[in-house]
Structures are given as C-alpha cells and as structure tokens.
Amino acid sequence: MTSTHTPETVIEAVGLGRDFVLSEGPLFRRRRRTVSAVRDIDLTVRSGEIVGYLGPNGAGKSSTMKMLTGILTPTTGHLRVLGVEPSRERTRLAARIGVVFGQRTTLWWDLPLRDSLELTRHMYRVPAADHARRLAELTELLELGPFLGTPVRQLSLGQRMRGDLTAALLHGPRLLVLDEPTIGLDVVSKSTIREFLLRANAEEGTTILLTTHDLGDVERLCHRVVVIDKGSMAYDGDLAGLRATVPVPRVLVVDLTAPAPALHVEGARCVRVEGPRQWLELADNPTAVIGRVAAEHEIADLTVQEPDIEGVVASLYRGAAAGEPSPSPSPSPS
C-alpha cells in the first residue's frame, strides 16, 4: 500500500473506517452497540487539488475530517497525510497543515485579533520576516486592516472567519482542511473567502479539502467532489460527472394570478401546489412549457430553478438506498 506513495500525494486513505460504541438503555441494563460512522473509504488527494467533501448531516464528514487531522484514531484502514500517520503524530502534522472549523475559533476571545495572529508565529516557528510579509499579504487580501486591533469577541462572524483563515494560513501550510468555512456568512463575505481560497490554490499550490453544505462553495471552488453517505463513499469525480450520474430535472416555479388546481401540461409534471404558486418539473424545454401554461392561465411571475448540488446529492442517496445507482429523477423543490 505504501509503495504507491508518491511525493505529490497529500492524503492517502485506504479502507479507512471508524466505529463508535454506544451504550443505550436504562442504567442497569445498558447494552453496547457498535455503529460505523465511516466505512471503507478509499481516498487519494494530490497536491494542488481542491476537493469538496459532501454528504448530509451525520454522513461521516466530520469523523473523516477528525481522522485526517489526527484528533480521532481510525478503527480500520491505512491513512497517511503529508506522509505522516495523523493520530500518532498529531502535533507534527499540525505544524504542516492549516485547519478551520467554521463553527469554532482558534482565536483568543478576549484579545485583539493581532495578538492571536502574532501567536501563530511562535506556534509554528515562522521567521519574523516571513510572518510579517505573509500577514501583510493576507491583511490586504482578506481586508483585515480595520479590525486587527479589535478584541475577537467584538468581531462579526465574517470578520472572525477571515481572522481564522488568516491564522490557518500564516505558516504557509501545504494542506488546508476547512469544515464549513462559509457557514452563516453573508454573500459578500462568502465571495471574499472563495476568491481568496482560489488564489491561495492557484498561486501557492495549496491543496484544499473542504466540507460544505453551500452549493456556491462547491460550484465555485471544487475541481473534484467526493460524496459520502451513511459512512460510505457514494461518488468520487468532477461536478459535471456527478450531475450526469443523477440527472435532476429543472423546476419551473409559476405564480398564477389566482389559485388553480394542479396544472396538467405536456412536457412537465406538477409536483407541488401552494395557493397560486405551482412547481412544475420540466421534461421539456422551459420556453415551450411556459407557452403552454400561458395559453391557459394568466401568469404573474415565474422562475426556473436549476438543479442544485444538494438536489443531485439527495437523489444520489435515494438511488443508493434503493440499490439502483442511477437515474432516479425525483424532485427536490426546495
């Protein structure tokens, strides 16, 4: 297994799995039950890739992230990150990777952001000159200037997130592991962070592995997506491939001027009615369907919903659950 290890392999997992033992039942009749959070994951990530690691809540994303960063010991399988076995050499690995958990912070709550960033210099033993140069760069790119002197507890979520990203990148890590980096952020902050990550990837060749529920993140950032469901890998490939595997139809949302019974139109299927608003799953060209609807009803407003990754992924899960890989064009009008 290790013989396939090449210098540019950043993450190499073979048959990776993690079980948890749960105790249940009343106090004196507790039973122990073993649950696999992650099963038999094979994953190779090479230098310079941006990989989106997707799956519904509870699929095993965070467990995988914890194993990759060494804070959770795998039950089975072989795992190397930057050539190191994470759980055995957690501290050594930590010095060479950058990690951001979107819902947590590594910054010091009571102290100015500048102090936490200064501390990373000592933590990662970065020469003062390199640190100053990188901090200046990151300050400019992530627009940290106005709040470098502000105590972290007074920062907005977007500012704090940019602070956390800076802290994770100041030592120039080769691998950046991001767990929901844009969670809870507004559109502008999301976009700043995405552009920044693309730039770090393009200019420094930083390998990025991220989990997210944000489709924008995936579509804007990821060359490659890995989908995990119920602990097992369900897909590994590019985004277009994922869409092709599970074609999800586009949905036409029509607002009629008055409530009407479910429309029966050629080339579309009504999947939901809510007062005057109806959701039509398109099998045909939208223009043709819109024409047919307009011929019979007065339309107040309409939009076409593109299949989003969440929908694609959801269908993929359902397909996998039913034992048929593809295609299962069930709608997700969300």
Place this chain on the structure above:
Amino acid sequence: MRVYPAVYIRGLRRYSTYRAATIAGILTNSVFGCINAAVLIALFSVRPEINGYDMGDAVTQVFVCQALIATVAVMGPPLDLGERVRTGAVGVDLLRPVSLMGWWLAEDLGRATFSLVFRGTPTFLVGTVLFDLVLPKTLGHWALVLVSCALAAVIGFALRYLYELAGFWILDTRGIWAIVGMLGPVAAGMLLPLALYPPAVSGVLRALPWASTIQIPAEILLGKESLPGGSIAGGLALQAGWALGLLLLGAWITSVATRKVVVQGG
C-alpha cells in the same frame, strides 16, 4: 519553544483586561480576611496556643490564604478547558502544534502571575496595615516564599487540569467541582489553618496536594517547624514533588484521553 512564553504573556494580558473584577476581588478578599481574622483572634484570646500556632501565626495565615485564593484557584474558577472538552472546542486546541498541557499551563500561570501581583499582594498589604502579621525578616526568606507561591500556582493548575481532563470521560465536570470545591478548601487549610485540627487529621491533610497550595506556603512564610523535615527546604521539596507528580499524571492522562476518547461535536 518560545510559544509557551508567548502564551504566558497573553494569559497575563487577558486577565489584565478585567480591571473592575480585580478591584472587587481585592475588596472581597480583604473583607473575608478581616472576618476570619476576627474569629481566630477571639479563639486565640481564650487559648493563646494551639498545636504550635499563636494568634499572630493564625492571622498571618488568614491573609496568606486570602492573597493566594485567586492565584491557586482552589475554589475555582475552572480552566476554560473543561467547557472546551464539553463542547468539542478542544478539537481546535488539539490541532495546534503544541502540547495541550503546556499550552494551558502557560496560560494559567499568566493568569496566576497577574492575580498574585495585582490581587494577592494588595490584599496582603491590607492585612499588614490592619493587623499585626508575622513577616519574614530577610530578603532570602521572602524569595523562598515567592518560590513557594509559584509552586502553589503550578499545583493549583495541575489539580484543576486533572479535574477538567475527567471531562473527556464524563463530559461534564460540574459534579467534580461540587466535590472538590468543598473538600479542596478544607484540605488546603483555607477554611481553618490545618494546625487547628487534631494532629492525626492535620497529618493526613498536610500530605495531600491541596495543603501544598495554601497551608505549606503559609508555614514557609511563618518558618514553622511543622513543615516536612522541620525546615523550609522540606516544605519546598514536598511542593515540588506534588507539582512534578501531578504534571506527570496530567501528561499521561492527556495522552490516554486524546488517543482513546472522542472529541465531541460535528
């Protein structure tokens, strides 16, 4: 290894941001010191000597205790580590390329230093102004007292670190605090100087680590013969032994906890 001094300085600065709390703390410690001193003065005016302690010794120990309460934190506050284990935020701590215990030790010693200088020292000064305290006569003796206070701070940290590590298994350490928050101050000689207990009881309590946070430093300041080996050196050796032993235990349990136990939260 310059990261730990940097963390220490930040711990110091972090607590220096709470100025009103510091002033309130000095006031509280001084008031409690006066109340406890008045009770012991009443006791010693009936019995001038108990197990080698006289009125001056007892009142001095009251103010050593009030000066060290916040520094060694026998009654709390708990380390933030406990809450971070409960919520899973400790995952972030474990992702730093530093030792978990070293990080928290450095931070807590920063806090302890701030507390000793800006809260303990003024409290003790209030005691010397209001009462007739027994004080060391030489600079060398004062220096040994300072060493003893530093060791007490390390032991105070190590005890709290162990309480919080239990959180990796039991998740919520409030139960532990309910017990040690009550027993700790008694065993430390905080409620009453240990000399006032029957010798058999005080002998046992003196050997426990809590005594090394308050009772032993007080006896070192008083230069008592009840110290192990009858000398200040013996007292310091006992403290150093506890500091080292508890830190080693902490380091070992940390490695077991991080290997076997699950960091909470998604």
